[in-house]
Amino acid sequence: MESLLTEIDHIAIAVRDIEAAIAWYAEALGARVVHREDVVSDGVSEALIKVGDSYIQLLTPLRDDSTVAAFLERRGEGLHHVGYRVANCAAALAAVKAAGGRVLDDVPRPGSRATTIAFVHPTASFGTLIELVEESSATPATR
Numbered sequence: 228m229e230s231l232l233t234e235i236d237h238i239a240i241a242v243r244d245i246e247a248a249i250a251w252y253a254e255a256l257g258a259r260v261v262h263r264e265d266v267v268s269d270g271v272s273e274a275l276i277k278v279g280d281s282y283i284q285l286l287t288p289l290r291d292d293s294t295v296a297a298f299l300e301r302r303g304e305g306l307h308h309v310g311y312r313v314a315n316c317a318a319a320l321a322a323v324k325a326a327g328g329r330v331l332d333d334v335p336r337p338g339s340r341a342t343t344i345a346f347v348h349p350t351a352s353f354g355t356l357i358e359l360v361e362e363s364s365a366t367p368a369t370r
Contacts, residue, residue, distance in 0.1 A: 231319040236310035236360040237275065237282040241295050243304060245287040249274050252283070264339045271295050273339055284310070308346070308356035316361035320345045323359075328352070335361070 242248040252258040261282075262275040270293025275282040286307055288296035298307055313319040316335040323330055328351035338344030338360065347357040 231313050231315075231322055232311045233314060234312045235281045236312040236358070237284040238309055239284040239286050239307040239358070241286050241298050241302075241304055241307040243287065243299060245272055245274055245285050248285045248287075249276075252276055252285075258283070262340060265289060266339050268337075269293060269295075275340075308358050310344075310358040310360045313359050313361055316343045316345055316359050319359045319361075320347075323347050323351065335359075 240248070249260055258276045258278070260274045261277045263273070265272045267289065270288055270290045271286050272289055274285045276285070286295050288299065290296065295307065320330060320332070320335060329348040330351070331346035331348050332344070335343045335345045338358075341363055343361040343363065345359045347359065349356045
C-alpha cells in the first residue's frame, strides 16, 4: 500500500498561556507566528509557527469544556497531537477505519486555515492523537 501521509503538517502543543508561549518561541528561538485563529467549534485558539514546510501549533482553550482544557487539566502542558497532511482526508479516514482503527471523527470536518480534518483516537495509533489534514485550494498562503 502506498503511504497516504504526504508530510507532517504540524506538531500541536497545548499551553495555558498562548501569549507567553509565543513570546518564548520568539525570544528563545527567533520563531514568529504566521497564522492565528480561534477555532470556536473546538473551543481553542491557535498560533502557528512556521518550521520548514510544517508548523508548530500552539493551542490554548477558549472555554473550560474544550478537549484542550481537559488535556491540560489531566496532563499539563505539552505535546497534544501530530497533524499529518494527506491528499484526501476522507480516503485516509476510511483506510484507518478499514484497518480497525478507532476514530474521533466519523467524517471529515472543517479545520483551521480552510483545511479538512479528522482525528484518529490515540488507542488506534500507539498512544498518539493523530490529526489528518487535507489542504484545499482555499487554504491561506501560510505555507
